[in-house]
Amino acid sequence: MNTTTFGLDIAKRAFQMYWVETETGEIVNRRFTKQQVIEFLGQRPAGRVALEACGSAHWWARKIVALGHEVVLLHARFIRPFVQNNKTDATDARAIWTAAQQPGMRSVAPKTADQQATLALHRMRSLLVKSRTMQVNQLRGLLYEFGVTLKAGRVAGLAEVRERLHEIEEVVPGTLFDALRDQLQHIERIDGEIRKLERQIVAWQRQEAACQRVATIPGIGPLTATALVATIGDPAAFKSGRELAAYLGLVPRQSGTGGKVRLGGISKRGDSYIRMLLIHGARAVMFKSRSKGAWSEQLSLRRPTNVVAVALANKMARTAWSLLAHDKTYQTDYAAQRAS
Incomplete structure (x- = not known):
C-alpha cells in the first residue's frame, strides 16, 4: 500500500x-x-x-x-x-x-529540543549584545555633546568613563549626570546577563561530543561550535560539506544564461548569524593565529583579505560537516585522498 x-x-x-x-x-x-x-x-x-x-x-x-x-x-x-x-x-x-512530491526536493532537518534551546540562548545573547552596543554608542554621543571624548573600543571607553566620573560630573549638568550613571549601571547589568548566557552555552558545549569535536577546528570556539551543531541538526540532511556551505550562504552567487555562468559575491543565504560567527572566526585565524596553515597563507598572497576570510569560513564549515558526518576528529595537516 x-x-x-x-x-x-x-x-x-x-x-x-x-x-x-x-x-x-x-x-x-x-x-x-x-x-x-x-x-x-x-x-x-x-x-x-x-x-x-x-x-x-x-x-x-x-x-x-x-x-x-x-x-x-x-x-x-x-x-x-x-x-x-x-x-x-x-x-x-x-x-x-x-x-x-517533487523529486530531489531539499528538506530541513528537524531539531531536537536541546538544539532549539541552545539556539534560543544564542538569540537572547545576540539581542543583549546589540542592546549593549546601542547603549555604549549613545553614552559616547551624549558625552561628546559636552566636549568629553573617550578612547576607542567598548572596554577601554567604559573604563575611561569610570575613571573620569568626577571630571564628567563637573562638565555635565546634574540632571543628565544622574541619568548617565544609571546608564553605566544598566550596561553592567547587560554584561552580567551576557556572561550568564555564555556560561550556559559553554555548559552545553562541554556535554555534547559533537560540539567538542567541532571546537577543535581553528577559528571555531564555543559560540560557533554550539550554534553550528544546533543549526545543522542531523548532518545526514546535507549530502556534502559543499551543500552545507551553500546552505550558509558562503558560496558565490551564480547567474547564467546561454550556457555561460557568471559568479558574483557570496549568496548570503541561510542563517546570517552562523555566517557572521564563521567569518569572524576566520579573521581571528588570519590575524591572531600563529599557524595560519599553508592553504590560507598561499591564498592570502593572491586574493584580497575579505575573500580569504570568506574562503576560510567556507572551509571551516565544510570541515565541521565532515567531522560530524563521519564521526572523525580534527587533524591539523589532514589531506583528503581521492578515490581511484
Missing part, C-alpha cells in the same frame, strides 16, 4: 491539511484545531507529513514523529511557486503537499 502524504499548513489556532486518499483517490482539504490535528494523525497509519519550516515547525516535527509518521520540513521559498491563485490556508496546504 502506498504511503499517504499530508500537506499541513500550521498556525497558532487554525490548521489546514491536504491529502489524497490512496485507496479511493478522494481529495481532502480539511481545517483542524491544534488538538484535532494531533488526534487525527494519532489515528492514521504511518505516513509522510510535509510542513513549512516556520515558527513552531520543529516542535510539530517532534510531535508528529512521536505519533509514528515521517516528517518533511520544507523551506518556504520552495513552497511558494506551487501556490495557485490567491494565498489562503487551503492553497498553502495544497502547495506544501505538491512541493513534497
Whole structure:
C-alpha cells in the first residue's frame, strides 16, 4: 500500500491539511484545531507529513514523529511557486503537499529540543549584545555633546568613563549626570546577563561530543561550535560539506544564461548569524593565529583579505560537516585522498 502524504499548513489556532486518499483517490482539504490535528494523525497509519519550516515547525516535527509518521520540513521559498491563485490556508496546504512530491526536493532537518534551546540562548545573547552596543554608542554621543571624548573600543571607553566620573560630573549638568550613571549601571547589568548566557552555552558545549569535536577546528570556539551543531541538526540532511556551505550562504552567487555562468559575491543565504560567527572566526585565524596553515597563507598572497576570510569560513564549515558526518576528529595537516 502506498504511503499517504499530508500537506499541513500550521498556525497558532487554525490548521489546514491536504491529502489524497490512496485507496479511493478522494481529495481532502480539511481545517483542524491544534488538538484535532494531533488526534487525527494519532489515528492514521504511518505516513509522510510535509510542513513549512516556520515558527513552531520543529516542535510539530517532534510531535508528529512521536505519533509514528515521517516528517518533511520544507523551506518556504520552495513552497511558494506551487501556490495557485490567491494565498489562503487551503492553497498553502495544497502547495506544501505538491512541493513534497517533487523529486530531489531539499528538506530541513528537524531539531531536537536541546538544539532549539541552545539556539534560543544564542538569540537572547545576540539581542543583549546589540542592546549593549546601542547603549555604549549613545553614552559616547551624549558625552561628546559636552566636549568629553573617550578612547576607542567598548572596554577601554567604559573604563575611561569610570575613571573620569568626577571630571564628567563637573562638565555635565546634574540632571543628565544622574541619568548617565544609571546608564553605566544598566550596561553592567547587560554584561552580567551576557556572561550568564555564555556560561550556559559553554555548559552545553562541554556535554555534547559533537560540539567538542567541532571546537577543535581553528577559528571555531564555543559560540560557533554550539550554534553550528544546533543549526545543522542531523548532518545526514546535507549530502556534502559543499551543500552545507551553500546552505550558509558562503558560496558565490551564480547567474547564467546561454550556457555561460557568471559568479558574483557570496549568496548570503541561510542563517546570517552562523555566517557572521564563521567569518569572524576566520579573521581571528588570519590575524591572531600563529599557524595560519599553508592553504590560507598561499591564498592570502593572491586574493584580497575579505575573500580569504570568506574562503576560510567556507572551509571551516565544510570541515565541521565532515567531522560530524563521519564521526572523525580534527587533524591539523589532514589531506583528503581521492578515490581511484
